[in-house]
Amino acid sequence: MGNPDLNAGRASVRATDENVPRALAGYRPSVTASANAGATYETGRSGSSGVLANTRDALFPRQAGLQVTQNLFNGFRTANSVREAESGVLGARETLTQTEGDTLFSAAQSYMDVLRDTATLDLQRNNVEVLEEQLRQTRERLVAGQITRTDVAQAEARLESARSQVSLAQANLQASIATFRRIVGVEPRQLAPGKPPDRLVPPSLAQAVRIAQAEHPAIIAALHAVDAAELQVKVVEGELAPSLNLVGSVGGGYDTSTSGDRVVSAALVAQLSVPLYEGGETYARVRQAKEVAGQRRIEAEATRDAVRSTVFSAWGALEAAKATVVSAQAQVAANDVALTGVREEARAGQRTTLDVLNQQQELLIARVNLIIAQRDRVVGAFAVAQAVGRLSAASLDLQVARYRAGTHYEQVRDLLWGLRTPDGR
Known part of the structure; x- marks a missing residue:
């Protein structure tokens, strides 16, 4: 996928x-x-037994050394830091999973918006054609003396209103196409009818809530953040423990004291450092880390509540969309029958031109509402799949290259040196 938000999320995980x-x-x-x-350079006067002599010395001292320090114990700070970093990596991967789901939902939503606005534009254009024919017939009936000028004016007004609706529909379609291009990265061309991912929708609301609480990436990421915060407490507490290092050094010097001298030294030393008091700064950071860990636990519970609320909202919207589709289909069928009847009655002189125009408008509104309901039905299914945490490229079986976050981790975890990233930067 070429979505910038998704690519930024991947870069964040790699970092x-x-x-x-x-x-x-x-x-x-x-x-x-x-x-x-x-x-x-030294100059002076020195001597013994009362005999003094001038001295001059020029030296070119040179020294080189190598020191190796190996920590043997540091209050388990390294072990806890590694575990904290690994929790951060796992949390970042879950955040990336959520970003992927959000991106897929936005793509599905923009896809359906383009389909909706395209169908609406087609309906509005067809309505203009129907009203143009209606106006032509109305003018013929005026010439024949069957109706008055008022009927023609009503038909003309309704036609101009329909033309303005075409312009509005075109503007809406262009906005939806722009959104699609921003999210997906390509222009929408020859879009197939949208299908709801019903296989990703749990059979009941209760089951949807259970799945979301167990699988939603936002909740899992929040729990990893709790783990990382608790480990940070242990890392800071480790600063109060003794630290033991093994230090080895070797060095050499030339012309250090006298011209031509040479000195080589080597040492192996065990260094034990015991912190006694540091002004209370470390203790303050321990207390601070504990408060942060408490904050992360509260945030995890808040995330659970937010996910639960989202599931309820998405589920209700989906159920409403399903009912609306059935109602809209019945409304379209009824208005279609009604329009046929009104036209027949108008030919017999039992209905006015305004009655026909009003019924045509009712049918148009019903068809537009059906298109909107069908769009909401598909988007609602995607929203439920997203709310329970199951919306992903893998779950949708998308024919795209899968991004494996663990690949980069395995490439850099044990690197001992090197400035280049695995991709060569």
């Missing part, structure tokens, strides 16, 4: 993946190399 190798770096040694070079 979040890098938090894991950052955390894993705590298990690995750090290596530092250093070197320096310079020149010194």
Whole structure:
């Protein structure tokens, strides 16, 4: 898919993946190399037994060293940081899944909007043709003396109103096409009739709520955020624990004291650091992290409530759309029969031209309402599938390249060095 929101979400997941190798770096040694070079010049007077002599010394000291530091214990901060980063990755993937569902729903909605507005435009244009024929017949009856000028004026007014509706329908269609182009990335051409994804809709409202509470990506992402926040508490608490490092170093120097001297040194040292008091800053961050964890738990419950509310709303809209389709179909059929009857009665002089025009308008409205109801029926099914968290390219069997978020994670998780991203940037 080429949707920018979806691509941005994927990039966000890839960026979040890098938090894991950052955390894993705590298990690995750090290596530092250093070197320096310079020149010194000394002049003075020195001597013994009362004999003094002038001295001059020019040295060019050069030193190089290598230090390796390996942490052995840091209060389990590294382990908890890795687990926190992995929870963040899992949460980001769920957020991406939700973005995919939102994008697919927007695409389905814009698809049906284009179909609706195209059908509405066709109906409005057909109505103009019918009214033009009606006006022609009305003028002929005026010439024959069967009706008055008032009937012609009524037909002309209704025709002009229909033409304005055509212009409005064209504007609506252009807006829907623009929205479709923005979401899908291509122009809508030869769109097939929309079909509701009924196989993704649970058989009952209660089951829909249960599925949403267990599977909705927003809820799962919120729970991963809770896990990450609780692990962050442990990470900060680990700063109060002793830290043990093993430090190895090797170095060499030339001309450090006298001209031509050479010194080589090596050391292996265990360093134990025990924090005693840091002004209370660490304790404040522990309390702060605990409050954030409490906030994440509250947000997770709020997300559950929001998802439940969305399911109820989507389910009600779908049921209403189904009933509206049945009612609109009956209304179209009844108005079609009524129009035929009114036209026959008008030919017999029992109905006026206005009666015919009004009945034509009733039929047009009924047909437009049917188109809208059919659109709402399809969109409503997609809305329920989205509300329960089952709307995805895989569930719809779309013939598109599937994006696997785990691929990038596997590529970068154990990288020890390198500035380029897996795609070569």
